[in-house]
Amino acid sequence: MNNDTIVMSYVVPADDFTRAGEASSNVKGKLKKMGVPPEIVRKVAIAMYEGEINMVIHATGGTIDVTVSPEEILMVLKDQGPGIENIDLAMQAGYSTAPDNIRSLGFGAGMGLPNMKRYTDEMEIESKLGVGTTVTMKVKMV
Amino acid sequence: MTIEDIREILGAEYVVGEEWKDREVHTACGSDMMSDVLAFMKDQSVLLTGLCNLQVIRTCEMMDIICIVFVRGKLPDEGMIEMAKEKEIAILTSGHRMFSACGMLYEKGLRGGPDYK
Ligand SMILES: Nc1ncnc2c1ncn2[C@@H]1O[C@H](COP(=O)(O)OP(=O)(O)OP(=O)(O)O)[C@@H](O)[C@H]1O
Ligand SMILES: [Mg+2]
Numbered sequence: 001m002n003n004d005t006i007v008m009s010y011v012v013p014a015d016d017f018t019r020a021g022e023a024s025s026n027v028k029g030k031l032k033k034m035g036v037p038p039e040i041v042r043k044v045a046i047a048m049y050e051g052e053i054n055m056v057i058h059a060t061g062g063t064i065d066v067t068v069s070p071e072e073i074l075m076v077l078k079d080q081g082p083g084i085e086n087i088d089l090a091m092q093a094g095y096s097t098a099p100d101n102i103r104s105l106g107f108g109a110g111m112g113l114p115n116m117k118r119y120t121d122e123m124e125i126e127s128k129l130g131v132g133t134t135v136t137m138k139v140k141m142v
Numbered sequence: 143m144t145i146e147d148i149r150e151i152l153g154a155e156y157v158v159g160e161e162w163k164d165r166e167v168h169t170a171c172g173s174d175m176m177s178d179v180l181a182f183m184k185d186q187s188v189l190l191t192g193l194c195n196l197q198v199i200r201t202c203e204m205m206d207i208i209c210i211v212f213v214r215g216k217l218p219d220e221g222m223i224e225m226a227k228e229k230e231i232a233i234l235t236s237g238h239r240m241f242s243a244c245g246m247l248y249e250k251g252l253r254g255g256p257d258y259k
Contacts, residue, residue, distance in 0.1 A: 053176075112177050
């Protein structure tokens, strides 16, 4: 690892469940190549993947910016979807508004946001109904 | 146990990764809900699942899971096979149902890791 700050930006397409996860996969590969410790790579990959899937199944895709610095990895996931009405409720394990067709694809257990919180050192959700959602997560390097 | 041990215990077949058969598996997870799987972070795991789509492979990639067992005889499609090869994830297919497959591996000493907190 060198001391530079690296920024990676992605556009997550709407309505393409098959492609969901491509951005997270790409970040995972790059972090590994940079020599980031495997445990940290895994935490970032899982948290970002859950967020990326949420953007596809609950919103209309969006953008993800990942900033890697010597101290931490910062992920900002932004969408212009319907927004989250009650963030505290959404954060509860088991809470999901996913319809049956999403459940039959293996998502909608209501575990995504709790997982994102568990695997990161800091997480913040900003959401406005009818405007969109921004999820910011940080994983420390040490 | 190894991937090959799992294949033998379940009477399963390789779809991908016979060349990785001697890799050691330490824990297992059985679920059809991917966020359930993603809540479980353990090294060198096997996933048993009845869900068969590309996000199963992606989930395993994120988790560094080394082997997937599709139960109820499910078979992955070409895209899934390609991705599994690229990510070095072995794939087995077994005719057993989820409960039986998990029980057979548990009986032979494979465990599921700590409780969810
Ligand atoms: N980007 C988003 N835009 C709008 N709503 C969201 C977004 N992310 C999460 N939500 C809401 O929060 C709920 C909980 O999200 P969470 O990721 O924990 O569970 P889930 O996606 O429903 O299921 P799982 O993640 O287990 O597959 C969702 O069901 C949805 O109502
Ligand atoms: Mg989710």
